[in-house]
Each structure stands twice: as structure tokens, then as C-alpha cells.
Amino acid sequence: MAKKINIAFFGSSLVSAYWNGAATYYRGIIRALHERGHQITFYEPDAYERQKHRDIPDPDWAKVVVYSAEGNQGVNRALEDASSADLIVKASGIGVFDEYLETAVLDIKKPDALVTFWDVDAPATLDRVQNNSADSFRPLIPNYDLILTYGGGEPVVNAYKALGARECIPIYNALDATTHYPVSPDSRFAGDLGFLGNRIPDRETRVEEFLFRAATQLPDYKFILGGNGWESKPMPINVNYLGHIYTRDHNAFNCTPKAVLNISRESMARYGFSPATRVFEAAGAGACIITDFWKGIERFLEPGREIIVAENGDGVAESLRQLTPEKARKIGDAARQRVLAEHTYTHRAEQLEAILSSDFDSRKLQRFC
Known part of the structure; x- marks a missing residue:
């Protein structure tokens, strides 16, 4: 115009x-x-x-x-x-x-x-x-x-x-490619799976299912949780809660664990076609994303090639068991290429x-x- x-x-x-x-x-x-x-x-x-x-x-x-x-x-x-x-x-x-x-x-x-x-x-x-x-x-x-x-x-x-x-x-x-991009890993965020999201009622039950249930099933794996409000929430011992993560640290948070998790709020999942900002932040950093299922995912990223989709906490745990560093890197690279081409x-x-x-x-x- x-x-x-x-x-x-x-x-x-x-x-x-x-x-x-x-x-x-x-x-x-x-x-x-x-x-x-x-x-x-x-x-x-x-x-x-x-x-x-x-x-x-x-x-x-x-x-x-x-x-x-x-x-x-x-x-x-x-x-x-x-x-x-x-x-x-x-x-x-x-x-x-x-x-x-x-x-x-x-x-x-x-x-x-x-x-x-x-x-x-x-x-x-x-x-x-x-x-x-x-x-x-x-x-x-x-x-x-x-x-x-x-x-x-x-x-x-x-x-x-x-x-x-x-x-x-x-x-x-x-994706804003000027602010979210690959960086070197940071030991503060080392682990097998990271999730970044505030504690709100519309999401809490789904965090219990997709993050805490998976952590319980994988006691030898390390899980990272960032966001506001979780300090009083009981959680598995292998979940490391870090509190509020400032935007300047989001790239390192996304680049360090083997994979990062997207958990939609219940209402967002119900309506579908609602990719959260964290999906594009993580994809821009080249992270391997595991997400809960919601209708319309394929409009943004291809399941199995550019993103991993899990139906529940059992699915998250099984995805982590099968995820090698090489496979995670390949999925993360494909996701980054897709969002740069279509979703900036x-x-x-x-x-x-x-x-x-x-x-x-x-x-x-x-x-x-």
C-alpha cells in the first residue's frame, strides 16, 4: 500500500x-x-x-x-x-x-x-x-x-x-528473526526438555499432563520449567523450576535443552489454529519442538518433520525416549527454515x-x- x-x-x-x-x-x-x-x-x-x-x-x-x-x-x-x-x-x-x-x-x-x-x-x-x-x-x-x-x-x-x-x-x-535466532547453549538451561510459560488456570492442568506426567515417567531425564507463578506448585523432583525468564534469555533457553515443549491453554487447543509465540520463538532458534495436539498445526509446521506432536504426557515421554541429538537438530533446522520462509x-x-x-x-x- x-x-x-x-x-x-x-x-x-x-x-x-x-x-x-x-x-x-x-x-x-x-x-x-x-x-x-x-x-x-x-x-x-x-x-x-x-x-x-x-x-x-x-x-x-x-x-x-x-x-x-x-x-x-x-x-x-x-x-x-x-x-x-x-x-x-x-x-x-x-x-x-x-x-x-x-x-x-x-x-x-x-x-x-x-x-x-x-x-x-x-x-x-x-x-x-x-x-x-x-x-x-x-x-x-x-x-x-x-x-x-x-x-x-x-x-x-x-x-x-x-x-x-x-x-x-x-x-x-x-517470528521476529532480529530477536529470536540460534545462540550458544547456556548451562543454566541444560536438560532434556524445557517449557516456558506462566502459571494460569487455563493451562495448569495441561502442564500437569504434558510436562509433569512425562517427567514422572522419565526419572533419569532432566526437565526445565520457566515462567511466573509456579513456585508453590508441587512438581516432580527432576523438574528444575527457574522462575521468570527474561526475553533476553529466551534464545539460550530454546537452544540448550535437547527439545522444548509447547503446551497450549485449554481454550486455545479447543479452538485450534492458535500457535503460541513460543512456537515461533523456538523455531527461530532452531529448537526441536514437541507440542500438544491442536487442530491446524500443519498449517504452520509439518508434524514429524518440522515439529513433534504428542497427544498426552505419555506421548511426550515416548517422543523423548526416541529423540536423538541428531534427529532433534534435523527437526529444529527444518522448523527454522519453514518459519523464515513463511511465518515472519x-x-x-x-x-x-x-x-x-x-x-x-x-x-x-x-x-x-
Whole structure:
């Protein structure tokens, strides 16, 4: 698209991945849009101690505006500043002011601007609005020019359209090859299988099955667990819990164990077509990935050649028994080649530009074409 646009983006945090699984996704897509000439301002609240746990400084590829999580004065200033943008994005799961912003971004846009709801957790959003007819977001869905999601495929698209969405399009997670790539192993992360993910109710039972059950079956193998919230969780003795792993250490975490594990949240697995950011981070580092099964895996990586798929903890254990270092290296190399060819954030930015240039609502989009 010839026209370069000014984007106002309201999200959880761009500068901190602390209790913020969407950080890698935000950084990848926003950096790629900047490289294509677009201007992005990212508005984030000072909440959940994220500013105390920054893992990147303010980037040169986006302007970051941090507003207070106390009272409405700060968020209202941010909204006033964002009102001149060509594209206003309200992401899901900011954690504060979500209901307020869902309405406010619709109120502030110019007549010739677009307003988008970008859902980084569509299964949770859809479950909420479908189970509660009085949910405040539900009647707002048809008012957005576009719903974007970072996963979900046809099940999510159909569900949003049934709720009145004008258009719903997935823009999947991807690889930022400038930040996730092969590095030398690090002894802190040595082991047979590593998993990196925060402890949340929607994932905990599946971690017990796919990680802890496998560890119990393989007492002579070493398992590595990183992420927030697991310190009080009973786990097998051969699981080494490391706590929060900063983004700067993700490459080493992915490159050191013989394999890394992807465990989807229950809702993500149920909807399918929802590769987590950790899948592309690990693939970019050339890691051999073992994943739980979810519909649509083959759209991103080929099972058996570029990724190993396990139905349960028994399957994870059996996969590890059969996995030689040579086989792990071959699978990791194939995964890296695939994501570099098809699944980078440059690919996703090109997709977004094509969406904005499409004719699904030519009255609003013609100025961007």
C-alpha cells in the first residue's frame, strides 16, 4: 500500500514481557510495520509492576506512552492524543480500563479513520461474551470496522461474525528473526526438555499432563520449567523450576535443552489454529519442538518433520525416549527454515497492509489505498 498510516495502539505492554505473553507478538508486528514506513504510538498502563520489569528500553520503531493505572486522567490524555490517528487499535487483555477503552476508542475516531479490536486471546473473549448476553463488549462488536485475532482460524472467525462482526481476520503469531535466532547453549538451561510459560488456570492442568506426567515417567531425564507463578506448585523432583525468564534469555533457553515443549491453554487447543509465540520463538532458534495436539498445526509446521506432536504426557515421554541429538537438530533446522520462509512478522505486516487495502469497506479504506 502506498499510503503510510499513523497507528494508535492500546495494549498491555510493549516494553515488558512480565506477566504479558503478548509482548513478543506486539513487538514483532509493530517493528515490521515501522520498517514498512508506518508510524506507531503504543499506549500502555503503568500496571502489574511491568514498568519495574522492563526487558527492553523504549524502542526506536515505536513511540511508547505510559499512562497511570489510577484514575481516568492519564488514559483520557492518551485517548485525546490518539484521536488524530488513521488507525486506532484496542487490544484485548490490557488489564485495566478494558471496558472503558472498548467504548472510548469508538467515540474518538475521525470519520475517515478505522478502529480495530485486536484480540490476542479470542477464545477467552468469545467464551465470555457467548456465556453472558449482558457482557458490555458484546453489543460493541458490530461497531468496530475490523476484528483482528492472533489465532483461532475459522472457528473464531465464524464465532465473531455470528456476534455481528463486520469482518474478522486472524493475523497469526510469527517470528521476529532480529530477536529470536540460534545462540550458544547456556548451562543454566541444560536438560532434556524445557517449557516456558506462566502459571494460569487455563493451562495448569495441561502442564500437569504434558510436562509433569512425562517427567514422572522419565526419572533419569532432566526437565526445565520457566515462567511466573509456579513456585508453590508441587512438581516432580527432576523438574528444575527457574522462575521468570527474561526475553533476553529466551534464545539460550530454546537452544540448550535437547527439545522444548509447547503446551497450549485449554481454550486455545479447543479452538485450534492458535500457535503460541513460543512456537515461533523456538523455531527461530532452531529448537526441536514437541507440542500438544491442536487442530491446524500443519498449517504452520509439518508434524514429524518440522515439529513433534504428542497427544498426552505419555506421548511426550515416548517422543523423548526416541529423540536423538541428531534427529532433534534435523527437526529444529527444518522448523527454522519453514518459519523464515513463511511465518515472519514481515509476512504478517504485508498481510495487514493487504487487509487495509481490501474492499470489504471501501468507503473507509479508500484513503489508505
